[in-house]
Every structure is written in structure tokens, then in C-alpha cells.
Amino acid sequence: MDKSELHKKFVKLGQEKSHISHQLLALLPEIFEKSVFLDYGCGSIYEYAARFGDGLSAGVVDKVLKLKENLSECPSLFETVATQGVHKVAIIASLANSKTEKELVEVVKNMSKDAVQEYSKVKRGKKVRIMTKIEMDEEMEFLFLKLKKKLKTVSNKETMKRLLQAMDRQLFPEEKVSGDGGVVKKITRYIPKAKKRELYQETLGRCAYDGCNRPIDTLHHTDGYSKTKNHNNVVGLCEIHHQFAHNGIDRPLVKMDLLYRRYRQRALVAG
Ligand SMILES: [Zn+2]
Ligand SMILES: [Zn+2]
Structure with a gap:
């Protein structure tokens, strides 16, 4: 196998793996409701999920059962768990009702997890603001303090702004x-x-x-x-x-x- 074949095969298997885990999780609420786990020698859904579901954790079992309960009025949105996974659907569960369900199904199916996250914030009226914090190692800190001294700036923030503006001009003049x-x-x-x-x-x-x-x-x-x-x-x-x-x-x-x-x-x- 050459490198690109190896990569393609890996990506394909990775996608199949997540597809299978989504389907596995989507079955759990019905198994729980029908108490299927009792017929197969398990005292709880958690024991059943761990034993027959390749070690599914109690946390994820809880998440899917809670989601099913929260989406009891929105069955078609819950169905997307089987293709999109429980975590992505859970992001917008609090926005779901009979009026929003159709739009939410489309959002979950067609947008990335990051975009769904931001969609959820916007719809809940939260201001989306990226706060970037950078932790400096020793070398970065020394260079930073040296430049701060040369620039004679008063605050770290002002120093950083001046440096970034200068870098943008110098490193990418072709823009x-x-x-x-x-x-x-x-x-x-x-x-x-x-x-x-x-x-x-x-x-x-x-x-x-x-x-x-x-x-x-x-x-x-x-x-x-x-x-x-x-x-x-x-x-x-x-x-x-x-x-x-x-x-x-x-x-x-x-x-x-x-x-x-x-x-x-x-x-x-x-x-
Ligand atoms: Zn476009
Ligand atoms: Zn943007």
C-alpha cells in the first residue's frame, strides 16, 4: 500500500467506526424502555451497554437516555443521533420544540460540530466572543519582555498589539x-x-x-x-x-x- 492508499483506508475505517458507534448509541433508549438488559443477565442498562456495546461508558449512556427524554416531542431530531452522534445533537437539544425541529434537523445534518455550537449560542442570544489566551514558555517570555522594553510600551496588551500589527505587515506583504x-x-x-x-x-x-x-x-x-x-x-x-x-x-x-x-x-x- 502506498502512503495515500494507507491514509484513505484509515480515514474510511475511522468514518465507519464513528458511524457504527452512532448507530449503537441510538438503539439504547429502546433497549432501556423495553428492559431488554434484564433478559440477558444484566442488572442495569449500564452493565448491558458496557458488556455488549464494546465498553460503552456510563456517562455516554446517561447522555443518550437524557437526550431521548428531552427530545420526546421531537422524534425526528432524536433520529439524527444514528448518523450525527449524540454529542452534536445534544448541543441544540435545549432549542428544540415542534416549531424549530425541522430547521434543527437540517442544521445538525449539514453543519460541522463547531458551526452547530455557534448556531446554538446565537439562537440563545449569547454574544459570541473568542477570547484568546496564550501561555508563554520561558523563551517566548524573554523575547516578549525584551521587545516590550525596546518598544517602551506600558502594558502587555499594547505590546502584543504592536507586535502583531508589525508582523502582519512584515511577514505577509504579498497580501x-x-x-x-x-x-x-x-x-x-x-x-x-x-x-x-x-x-x-x-x-x-x-x-x-x-x-x-x-x-x-x-x-x-x-x-x-x-x-x-x-x-x-x-x-x-x-x-x-x-x-x-x-x-x-x-x-x-x-x-x-x-x-x-x-x-x-x-x-x-x-x-
Ligand atoms: Zn459560499
Ligand atoms: Zn465569521
Whole structure:
């Protein structure tokens, strides 16, 4: 087997493994309700799950039983546990009711776990703010303090800001020329250089979603390129808000979104 075959085989087995664990967990509530475990010499569902479910932990058994109870009015959302796993579905369980169920099924099926997490926060009215803390090792601390002294800055925060701004200019001067900020362009059609540069200068490479502070991962056509055949409606989005854009969050779904969903599924399978 060459390296790429070895990798593909590993990825495929990894996906099959998680697929099987999702299905295994989805069966537990029915086994519990029908007390199947008593017929097979187990005193509890936990003992049964550990013995016949390849060592399933009590924690995960609890999680799936509780989720089933919380989603008793939303059976089609619970069904997604068999394909998406208990942890991903549990993230949005508190938002579920007969009115939201249909949308939540689509969200869970078509968005990554990170995007589902952020969707849940937005829907619960929580402000999404990334707080980045960095722990420095001894060498980093020395370099930092040395630069702080040279810059004559008063606070650590101010020092860090000055350093990051200088690094951005010095390490990536080519962004000012190509103008796409090193954006991954795999799913966007060809966009003229001048347009990219304009967009990058306007946004400084920041995601266009209101209040988002992450850098742009992809350039997205808000109306779908196939419809307008121009690049006037291109926006830069981070990976999570790109998923928001293609899953009808804040606006209705268009044909382009269905193509994107298929693309995303294929990309996940291909690794
Ligand atoms: Zn897009
Ligand atoms: Zn964003």
C-alpha cells in the first residue's frame, strides 16, 4: 500500500467506526424502555451497554437516555443521533420544540460540530466572543519582555498589539498585492485579483458576519455566481459563517446552497 492508499483506508475505517458507534448509541433508549438488559443477565442498562456495546461508558449512556427524554416531542431530531452522534445533537437539544425541529434537523445534518455550537449560542442570544489566551514558555517570555522594553510600551496588551500589527505587515506583504489574505479558494469560482484586493483592503481580512472577529477562510457569492454572473456580491467569510450562509440561517435557502451541501459531504468523505 502506498502512503495515500494507507491514509484513505484509515480515514474510511475511522468514518465507519464513528458511524457504527452512532448507530449503537441510538438503539439504547429502546433497549432501556423495553428492559431488554434484564433478559440477558444484566442488572442495569449500564452493565448491558458496557458488556455488549464494546465498553460503552456510563456517562455516554446517561447522555443518550437524557437526550431521548428531552427530545420526546421531537422524534425526528432524536433520529439524527444514528448518523450525527449524540454529542452534536445534544448541543441544540435545549432549542428544540415542534416549531424549530425541522430547521434543527437540517442544521445538525449539514453543519460541522463547531458551526452547530455557534448556531446554538446565537439562537440563545449569547454574544459570541473568542477570547484568546496564550501561555508563554520561558523563551517566548524573554523575547516578549525584551521587545516590550525596546518598544517602551506600558502594558502587555499594547505590546502584543504592536507586535502583531508589525508582523502582519512584515511577514505577509504579498497580501497587499494578491489581496486575498491567503484565503482558501477551493469552493469559490475564479475572482479577479483586483476584486480580491479591494475586498481584502476593505475588511482587513476579517469575516463579514456581524460581530465576527475571525479571519476570512473563503470568498462567498451571496446571491450565487450562477445567477448573477458577476462578482459584485462577494463577501469574505470564516469557515463557520460560510456554513451559516449556506444553511439558510438569516435568509432562505437557494439552489447554490444545496450544491454546497453536496460538495461539503463529498469533501468530508474524501478527507
Ligand atoms: Zn459560499
Ligand atoms: Zn465569521
